[in-house]
Amino acid sequence: MPIAGFATVTKKVRSLPIKLKKRTTLRAVDSMKSSPWKERDVITRFSSSCQRHSQQIVRGIGDDCAVLAPDGQHDWVVTTDMLVDTVHFDTSWHPAYRLGRKCLAVNLSDIAAMGATPRFILLSIAIPGSFSNEWLEQWTSGFASLLDEFSCSLIGGDTVRGDQFTVNITAIGTTRKGRAILRSTAAAGESIFVSGQLGSAAAGLILCRQAGRLGPLDETLCRPFLDRHLDPAPDVACALLLAESGLITAMQDLSDGLATDLAHLAGQSMVGARVDASLLPEHENLARICAAIGHDPVQLQVAGGDDYHLVFTVQAGKDEELLRFLNSRKGPPIYRIGETFAGSGVRLQHDDREVDISFGGFQHRSPTADEPSVEAE
Ligand SMILES: Nc1ncnc2c1ncn2[C@@H]1O[C@H](COP(=O)(O)OP(=O)(O)O)[C@@H](O)[C@H]1O
Ligand SMILES: Cc1ncc(C[n+]2csc(CCOP(=O)(O)OP(=O)(O)O)c2C)c(N)n1
Ligand SMILES: [Mg+2]
Structure with a gap:
């Protein structure tokens, strides 16, 4: 018995091969250069590339689901971060290998911020139909290389087709029981430190955006800034030493910029934070690069974002002890940038003035939102 509407459906189906043929012909040039990807192959590649x-x-x-058997002596910390093409990175300039590393690095940075050891990773990706297997192969190699650097294991994820290349990573880490370092436990009268130079990644992003429009800039001058934007190293080792010292009262990683991230830490701890612009650590060539790209270095340092270093507070009167501890363990340099006070907000002392910079860093928003922002465009 004929099913209602069957004739119409058949007609549509019959007309398909002609359309498909046309499309196939148009795509033929592309497919000579690159083979198409399929979900199952992609998943197999992840499971075989990632030890x-x-x-x-x-x-x-x-x-x-993945099944894990923790031993009961640890706390488990779990974080997830979504990264979207043209919002968090730009595949038109970001080499696939380095992007694979960066997508993981920003998640490891969140685990580091808890003073935890990163251990297990879940990876969900949406891949546009136009992306090639070769590109994905390189992305995977970069991703797997950072997994290996931090002895992390990929245990699952999801793979779909999507209009924008999108990566969602869930990271799971462990700390000794009760030893995770929170944002909410700083007190007034404590020193504020950061674990690395600020503003380099933001300068690197502007260099990438303005490529071609800038006059000739020395490759070796630009390299550290491009590297920090394209392939940031998470401060995991530093965070573990800080946790081991037992002297850290609160910590968070710097993704949106000091102005916003320190505002989270100070707000949750119910203290104010005062930062001295002259103490902010910077690459020796930041001023030169900023002169070339037409940006204010302090602006990039407090609001540029993407630094992926740590900001943390130290028990009152224990700065020297912490520095001695890190020195004895051959730890990386850390930089004192200010102190907490009884009050609220993040104050920046700069050019004999003090201004409130709370939440002045990066924020996802609709392009039409009129909220003021001082982030670098
Ligand atoms: N990008 C990925 N990286 C790692 N594992 C993945 C990825 N995509 C899928 N997986 C894993 O492959 C397996 C099969 O995925 P899928 O077919 O989506 O599972 P399900 O049907 O249960 O949703 C699951 O164990 C999943 O966690
Ligand atoms: C192409 C591109 N445009 C802009 C930026 C700047 N940027 C995008 S997201 C972001 C902040 C961090 O991202 P978010 O999703 O807020 O991470 P989270 O704070 O949740 O870790 C910054 C500085 C960039 N990295 N790449
Ligand atoms: Mg954010």
């Missing part, structure tokens, strides 16, 4: 670094995986990739 396991733990005996605690009862079941990894392949089931509905």
Whole structure:
């Protein structure tokens, strides 16, 4: 018995091959250069490229859920971050290998901010149909290289087709029981430190955006700034030493810029934070690069974002002890940038003035939102 509407459906289906043929012809040139990707192959590539670094995986990739067997002496910390093409990175200039590393690095930075050791990773990606297998191969190699650097294991994820290349990573880490370092536990009268130079990534982003429009700039002059934007190293080792010292009262990572991230820490701890612009650590060539790209270095340092260093507070009177501890463990340099006070807000002392910079860093928003922002465009 004929099904209602069957004739119309057949007609549509019959007309398909002609359309498909046309499209195939148009795409033929592309497919000579690159082969198409398929979900199953992509998942197989992830599971074969990414080694396991733990005996605690009862079941990894392949089931509905990963099964882990923690030993009961640790706390587990879990974070997830979504990164979207043209919002968090730009595939038109970001080399695939380095992008694979950066997508993971920003998640490891969140684990580091808790004073935890990163251990397990879930990776969900949306891949546009126009992306090639070769590009994905390179992205995967970069991603796997950072997994190996930090002995992290990929245990699952999801793979779909999407209009924008989008990456969502969930990271799971462990700390000793009760030792995770929170944002909410700073007190007034404590020193504020950061774990690295600020503003380099923001300058690197502007260099990438203005490429071609800038006059000739020395490659070696630009390299550290481009590197910090394209391939930031998360401060995991530093964070673990800080946690081990037992002298840190609160910590958070710097993704949106000091103005916003320190405002989170200060707000949750119910204290104010005062920062001295002259103490902010910067690359020796930041001023030269800023002169070339037409930006204010302090602006990039407090509001540029993407630094992926740590901002933390130290028990009152324990700065010297912390510096001695890090020195004895051959730890990386840290920089005192100000102090907390009884009050609220993030105050920046700069050019004999003090201004409130709370939440002046990066914020996702609709292009038409009129909220003031001092982030670098
Ligand atoms: N990008 C990825 N990286 C790692 N594992 C993945 C990725 N995509 C899918 N997986 C894993 O592959 C397995 C099969 O995925 P999928 O077919 O989406 O599972 P399900 O049907 O349960 O949603 C699951 O274990 C999943 O966690
Ligand atoms: C192409 C491009 N445009 C702009 C930026 C700047 N940028 C995008 S997101 C972001 C802040 C961090 O991202 P977010 O999603 O807020 O991370 P989270 O704070 O949740 O870790 C910055 C500085 C960039 N990195 N790349
Ligand atoms: Mg954010």
